[in-house]
Amino acid sequence: MKIIMKRLMPWMIGTATLWAATSLVLAAEELPGKVDFGAFSPPKGGGQFVEVNVTSAVINLAARFVEKDEPDVAKILGNLKQVTVNVIGLNDENRDELHKRAQNIRTDLAGKGWERIVTVQEKDQDVSIYLKMADSTIQGVTAVVLDGKQDAVFANVVGDIKPEQLAMLGEKFHIDPLKKIGLTAQKSEAKAEENAK
Amino acid sequence: MTLSPTDAASLPRFLNGVAAAPAGQAPAGVSPAANTAQRQKFWLVTCYLLLVLGLFCLPLLGALGIASYFRLSSETRALRSSVMESLPGHWDKQVAVNVGGFTLGLARFGTSFFHLPPEATAALQCLDGGDVGVYQLRGSSATANYSAMLASADQSMQRRGWERMVGVVEGRQFVAVYLPRNLSATKRIECCVVVLDGHDLVVASAHGKAEALLALVRTATKGEPVLGRLHGLAER
Numbered sequence: 001m002k003i004i005m006k007r008l009m010p011w012m013i014g015t016a017t018l019w020a021a022t023s024l025v026l027a028a029e030e031l032p033g034k035v036d037f038g039a040f041s042p043p044k045g046g047g048q049f050v051e052v053n054v055t056s057a058v059i060n061l062a063a064r065f066v067e068k069d070e071p072d073v074a075k076i077l078g079n080l081k082q083v084t085v086n087v088i089g090l091n092d093e094n095r096d097e098l099h100k101r102a103q104n105i106r107t108d109l110a111g112k113g114w115e116r117i118v119t120v121q122e123k124d125q126d127v128s129i130y131l132k133m134a135d136s137t138i139q140g141v142t143a144v145v146l147d148g149k150q151d152a153v154f155a156n157v158v159g160d161i162k163p164e165q166l167a168m169l170g171e172k173f174h175i176d177p178l179k180k181i182g183l184t185a186q187k188s189e190a191k192a193e194e195n196a197k
Numbered sequence: 198m199t200l201s202p203t204d205a206a207s208l209p210r211f212l213n214g215v216a217a218a219p220a221g222q223a224p225a226g227v228s229p230a231a232n233t234a235q236r237q238k239f240w241l242v243t244c245y246l247l248l249v250l251g252l253f254c255l256p257l258l259g260a261l262g263i264a265s266y267f268r269l270s271s272e273t274r275a276l277r278s279s280v281m282e283s284l285p286g287h288w289d290k291q292v293a294v295n296v297g298g299f300t301l302g303l304a305r306f307g308t309s310f311f312h313l314p315p316e317a318t319a320a321l322q323c324l325d326g327g328d329v330g331v332y333q334l335r336g337s338s339a340t341a342n343y344s345a346m347l348a349s350a351d352q353s354m355q356r357r358g359w360e361r362m363v364g365v366v367e368g369r370q371f372v373a374v375y376l377p378r379n380l381s382a383t384k385r386i387e388c389c390v391v392v393l394d395g396h397d398l399v400v401a402s403a404h405g406k407a408e409a410l411l412a413l414v415r416t417a418t419k420g421e422p423v424l425g426r427l428h429g430l431a432e433r
Contacts, residue, residue: 046369050365051365052363052364054362
């Protein structure tokens with residue numbers, strides 16, 4: 001028994017090490033378009049707070065729901081891995097902190113190779129949409145929105161999706177902030193095309 | 198009486214023990230009649246014991262079965278506890294019902310003899326079980342700390358392998374929806390929900406078959422855009 005254990009031990013250690021290393025590599029490369037915004041907490045005093053985290057299993061299920069009647073939507077959904085949306089109502093207590101956090105996220109994204117494709121700053125609205133690409137494939141879309149004195153929105157969609165399609169995604173999943181971000185992206189795209197002409 | 202080994206060999210097998218007993222010693226075996234009587238006695242005692250056990254156990258099992266209808270699943274209880282602990286006070290139970298696979302199986306069997314709308318049949322087919330609890334907070338003016346409530350519920354559910362898909366806080370309303378981390382989009386779907394509206398708390402969970410749910414959605418929507426229709430149904 002001891003001899004068998006002695007012979008098996010190196011193999012067992014080797015297998016465990018290989019498994020651990022593989023899972024670490026896979027974990028690191030699993031979702032390249034994913035952004036960690038950190039934890040948010042509901043504002044004190046009953047302000048708005050919405051957190052949506054749609055995982056790949058739910059997206060796959062939704063894709064299966066629509067594949068017969070809306071194959072185009074199913075195709076788009078099939079390319080997605082995760083949808084995260086955070087909406088936090090702004091008040092005197094959290095406004096500064098959330099503005100600072102939005103700024104940090106923007107700086108962080110720029111440093112990590114995300115391309116800023118939409119910038120809208122009008123009235124009290126401040127919208128930035130970022131795109132992460134690798135070999136002409138979209139890996140993810142991230143939006144940081146500070147909507148005046150009302151709320152802050154942080155959205156991250158992991159997978160191959162165009163920013164203009166975010167409106168459709170928001171409409172299908174009934175995530176209004178995502179719909180708004182998508183519409184802003186569409187407007188920005190149209191403006192850019194006009195300017196190019 | 199003593200028998201020679203050749204005589205003993207010619208005897209029936211069950212008497213061999215008697216025959217083979219050494220001279221001057223009492224025979225080790227028993228006669229066939231006594232053997233049969235012993236066996237009958239053994240079976241009689243066993244049947245009697247089983248009957249007594251059954252008589253005692255059946256009501257016990259029945260009581261346990263009935264009690265299980267009013268006992269929420271561990272996930273629902275965990276979710277309820279985390280919310281209740283974050284908002285201390287006297288919580289009054291209004292309703293707590295748990296319907297399992299056995300009852301739903303019986304319902305499926307029972308309804309197979311009647312003509313039901315296809316949606317109802319599909320709904321029964323897709324649901325494997327579920328539970329719901331409704332509670333009301335009495336005599337407490339404490340303001341809910343939704344941040345702590347959400348953190349506590351998250352922690353409690355994460356320990357059980359569940360992740361929050363939706364968390365909403367608006368005014369005095371709090372909603373959280375949890376799904377298992379290893380949710381399979383092809384086999385079994387599980388979901389756990391908590392809704393706190395002021396002092397009214399509702400916790401519920403359900404589990405069912407993904408394929409049957411898909412069939413139900415297709416039957417219910419009849420070709421309309423599915424996700425929009427689902428949302429409309431949920432809003433209603």
